[in-house]
Structure formats: structure tokens, C-alpha cells
Amino acid sequence: MxxxxxxxxxxAPKLNAFTNAILHGWSTDNFVIVRSALPITVYDGSFFNVQxxxxxxxxxxxxxxxxxxxxxxxxxGKAFNPNAFTGVVGDGRTPAGTIPLDANGNPSRQGxxxxxxxxxxxxxxxxxxxxxxxxxxxxxxxxxxxxxFNVSKSSELCASIADxxxxxxxxxxxxxxxxxxxxxxxxxxxxxxYQVGGPRSxxxxxxxxx
Numbered sequence: 001m002x003x004x005x006x007x008x009x010x011x012a013p014k015l016n017a018f019t020n021a022i023l024h025g026w027s028t029d030n031f032v033i034v035r036s037a038l039p040i041t042v043y044d045g046s047f048f049n050v051q052x053x054x055x056x057x058x059x060x061x062x063x064x065x066x067x068x069x070x071x072x073x074x075x076x077g078k079a080f081n082p083n084a085f086t087g088v089v090g091d092g093r094t095p096a097g098t099i100p101l102d103a104n105g106n107p108s109r110q111g112x113x114x115x116x117x118x119x120x121x122x123x124x125x126x127x128x129x130x131x132x133x134x135x136x137x138x139x140x141x142x143x144x145x146x147x148x149f150n151v152s153k154s155s156e157l158c159a160s161i162a163d164x165x166x167x168x169x170x171x172x173x174x175x176x177x178x179x180x181x182x183x184x185x186x187x188x189x190x191x192x193x194y195q196v197g198g199p200r201s202x203x204x205x206x207x208x209x210x
Contacts, residue, residue, distance in 0.1 A: 001004065001034070001035040002032075002033070002034045002035070003031070003032065003033045003034075004031070004032050004160065005029070005030065005031045006029070006030045006031075006073045007027060007028070007029050007030075007167060008027065008028050008030075008107070009026075009027045010023075010027060010028060010136070011114060012024040012026070013027075015038075019203065020107075023112060024194060025132045025133055026130060026131070026132045026136075027130070027131055027132070028128065028129065028130045028132075028167070029128070029130075029131070030127070030128050030129075030190055031126070031127045031128075032125070032127075033123070033124070033125050033196060034122075034123075034124045034195040035122055035123050035124075036122045036124045037082070037119035037120050037121050038046050038119070038120055038159060039116030039118070039119060040116065040118045040119065040120050040159055040160065040162050041057060041066075041115050041116050041117070041118075042058060042080065042085055042113055042117065042162050043056040043059070043120060043133065043162060043163060043164065044056055044057055044058070044059050044087035044088050044097075044099075044107075044111075044163075044164045044165055045163035045164070045165040045166065045197045046087065046164075047088055047106065047107050047164040053193065056163075057087070057088060057099060057107040057109070057110050057111060057114075058084065058111040058113050058114075058115070058160045058170070059085040059086055059087040059088075059097075059099070059111040059113055060086050060087075060099060060112050060113065061084065061085060061111070061112055062084050062085060062086055062112050064085060065081055065083050065084035066081055066084060067080060067081055067084050067117070067118055068073040068074045068080060068081060068118075069170075073147060074129075074171060075157055075171060075172045076121055076157045078121075078160075079160060079163075080118060080160055080161075080170030080171075081170065081172040081196070082135050082164070082169050082170055084109075085164055086098050086111075087111070087164050087165070088100060088101065088107045089101055092193075094103050095205075097133075098111075099111055106161060109122050115124075117162075117193070118162075120157075120158070120159035120160050120172065121156065121157045121159070121160075121172065121176075123156045123159075123196055123197055124152070124154050124195065125149075125150050125152075125154060125156070125174070125196050126146070126150070126151045126152050127147070127148065127149050127151065127207055128148050128151050129145055129146065129147040129148070130145070131143055131145040131146070132144050133144055133209070134140050137184030140210045141208075141210075142206060142208055142209075142210070143206070143207040143208075143209055144204075144205075144206055145204065145205040145207065146200065146202070146203075146204050147203050147204075147205070147208075148201070149198065149199045149200065149201045149202075150197075150198060150199065151200070151202070153199075153200045154197075155175070156175065156176040156196070156197035157172040157174075157175060157176060157197075158172055158174050158175065158176045158178075159179075160172045160174075160178075160199075161173060174198075175197055175198070176195070176197025176198075177195040177196065177197040177198030177199070178195075178198075179197075180195045180196065180197065181206060182197075183198045
């Protein structure tokens with residue numbers, strides 16, 4: 001992950017009193033974040049409760065199959081290949097599962113696909129603000145701000161579905177900003193507008209600094 005912030009006081013040309021009054025005192029703030037794709041562990045959610053504990057097993061790898069498939073029909077142009085993994089015997093998947101059940105009907109072992117073996121999507125975002133301070137007196141000033149989030153309008157996707165038992169396995173099903181916000185918007189969760197990966201948005205503000 002890389003992140004950087006830059007604040008810059010914009011120099012104003014000293015042409016005359018009018019231009020100095022209009023152009024003087026402006027500053028810009030910039031924040032950039034770039035991160036690579038986060039690791040993802042594929043699991044078979046058909047058996048999510050093993051002896052009273054959440055413990056979904058990882059599947060086995062199908063030899064000769066690529067972990068990823070590509071094409072414009074997939075969000076972001078990439079998805080996990082469902083034919084590259086095979087889960088627990090009797091979970092209804094095709095090809096048939098290779099992980100046998102024990103005497104209690106639970107998966108007898110973990111599959112051979114590694115933990116955090118796959119990657120989803122990276123994320124890039126540039127936020128920018130421009131502001132000007134208007135002095136009122138020595139210890140008091142009024143600040144005008146115009147702020148833009150996701151200036152480049154990057155369409156960032158959340159991680160692909162990692163549960164092999166789901167019909168939409170391997171596909172990213174929502175935008176990153178909405179995914180981070182979760183389902184409790186309005187009850188304490190942040191709006192997707194203010195998350196990394198949210199849509200481009202602009203807001204204006206007046207702030208009294210004292």
C-alpha cells in the first residue's frame with residue numbers, strides 16, 4: 001500500500017489590487033492512496049458448522065485448471081474459476097467433491113488449496129480539496145472549502161465471492177465503497193460517499209477557525 005498527502009499554497013500573481021484580492025490566499029490539499037489486491041482464501045461454505053464451530057474447509061485444486069478466468073462478462077474483467085476447485089463429497093458441486101466425510105458427516109480434512117492463495121482487486125483513489133482563508137481578526141478567520149472525493153472516478157470493486165458453494169462464486173458483486181460501508185448505514189456506518197472506492201462526489205463547506 002502507498003499513501004501520500006500534499007498541501008500546497010498556490011502563489012498569486014501580483015498584477016493589481018483586483019487580481020490580488022481574487023487570487024490571493026488559495027491552497028490545495030491532495031491525498032492519494034494506492035494498494036494492491038488483498039489476499040483471499042477460497043472455502044467451501046456447504047459445511048460452515050463443524051462440531052458446533054464455524055470452520056469451513058478449503059477445497060482441493062483441480063490439476064490443469066487456472067485459478068482465474070477473464071472476459072468482459074465479469075465485473076472488472078476477472079473472476080475466480082469455479083472449475084479449478086472441488087470441495088466436500090456430497091456438497092452438490094460439479095466436479096464431484098474430493099474431500100471425504102468422517103463418521104459424523106463432517107469434512108475429514110482441509111483441501112490442498114493454500115490459505116490466501118488468490119487475489120481480488122486493487123484500489124486507487126485521489127481526493128482533492130481547494131480552500132481559502134478570509135481573516136476576520138488576528139485569532140479568527142473564515143475558511144471556504146471545496147472538496148472532491150475520487151477525482152479520477154475510479155470504479156473500484158470489492159473482493160470476489162470466496163465461498164465455493166455460492167452460485168456467484170468468484171465474481172465481485174458490489175462496489176468497494178458500498179462493501180466497506182456494510183449494511184448498517186444510518187445506524188453508525190459511514191456512507192459509501194466517504195469510503196475508499198465510493199463514487200465521485202463534491203461538497204462545499206464554510207469553517208470558522210478560532
